[in-house]
Amino acid sequence: MWSHSTKSLCISRSAALTQQRAHDALAVAKALLFGTDNCPVPSQHFNVVRDAIKPYQKPQQQRKVQLQLTLRELSQFAQRTIPNDHMEGGSLSTVTFGSVVAPLLDVAAVLESSARAYLDKIITCVPSARGIVTNLDKHSVLRIWLYQEGADCRTHCDPGLATALLQGSQSGLEVTFDEVAPFRLASGDYRSTKRRSALDGDDQSISCDDVIWTPAEELVRSSSLSSSGASTEYEPVLIMAGTQTQVLTSHRIRGVPHRVVNVGPNASCSAAPRVNIILELRPEFPKQWYGFEPVDSEMRSLDSFIHKH
Numbered sequence: 001m002w003s004h005s006t007k008s009l010c011i012s013r014s015a016a017l018t019q020q021r022a023h024d025a026l027a028v029a030k031a032l033l034f035g036t037d038n039c040p041v042p043s044q045h046f047n048v049v050r051d052a053i054k055p056y057q058k059p060q061q062q063r064k065v066q067l068q069l070t071l072r073e074l075s076q077f078a079q080r081t082i083p084n085d086h087m088e089g090g091s092l093s094t095v096t097f098g099s100v101v102a103p104l105l106d107v108a109a110v111l112e113s114s115a116r117a118y119l120d121k122i123i124t125c126v127p128s129a130r131g132i133v134t135n136l137d138k139h140s141v142l143r144i145w146l147y148q149e150g151a152d153c154r155t156h157c158d159p160g161l162a163t164a165l166l167q168g169s170q171s172g173l174e175v176t177f178d179e180v181a182p183f184r185l186a187s188g189d190y191r192s193t194k195r196r197s198a199l200d201g202d203d204q205s206i207s208c209d210d211v212i213w214t215p216a217e218e219l220v221r222s223s224s225l226s227s228s229g230a231s232t233e234y235e236p237v238l239i240m241a242g243t244q245t246q247v248l249t250s251h252r253i254r255g256v257p258h259r260v261v262n263v264g265p266n267a268s269c270s271a272a273p274r275v276n277i278i279l280e281l282r283p284e285f286p287k288q289w290y291g292f293e294p295v296d297s298e299m300r301s302l303d304s305f306i307h308k309h
């Protein structure tokens, strides 16, 4: 379901992701990063898991915590065993990390397939770029953010191909379709950017005034109004183009600038923190594609895709 005429952002709902499942996954994410309240998984596991995967917290800004794992690391962690405190048949048993954080993995899988489905539509128009979607698990990342009251996220475009995310446990995410800054590519080495600026999602900082910001909730509302059949019992997934898709499409589909604002106690009085789960698809060799130009027939395919309703 396209929520923007430039095809730079779409909203999809999958029968695999009910609102309850999204809620459970956010609770697991919160437990992993922070505490264990309202968590569907026994608390004793999280100390072990937290020690194993080390969420990132920038010392100067204690109000934001991030956990970032490549999809490859995620699948390795999922198979790892951790002690189960309950004795089974008299002997000490183990469980997999994956079974402990199952709701989170469910959501990650839906986010990944949503982002891939979006990307497939673009690659179908630009078949000579097909190589860019191989080995995506190497640098693509699952990011979990926890924002304490007062924390925010500066305006940026994600550097990868496409990002799929939930709206989060509280509002705050906003996007703009305005042009806010000159186009800039990521460094191209996702491993070094991970170390350098993990706190802000490896992003490219943008300075902007006078742009129109749309809260994620408003995007979702307007996309459900325009669609007939989509059921609202399923959680909406937002998919946004990143700057690498802007390169692949010769700037026809632009990376979507976004930010997180005003994280605090909200109207329903649920207290901060805000938690969100984000999956960003990143190519294995980004720099190889920086000079990519679609051929004429691909440009025409892209144009008709972009203008199709």
Ligand SMILES: O=C(O)CCC(=O)C(=O)O
Pocket: 143, 145, 153, 158, 165, 166, 167, 168, 173, 200, 201, 203, 258, 259, 260, 276, 278
């Ligand atoms: O917290 C959010 O919803 C968005 C975070 C974000 O933009 C990112 O991780 O790149």
Ligand SMILES: [Fe+2]
Pocket: 156, 157, 158, 201, 203, 258
């Ligand atoms: Fe982002």
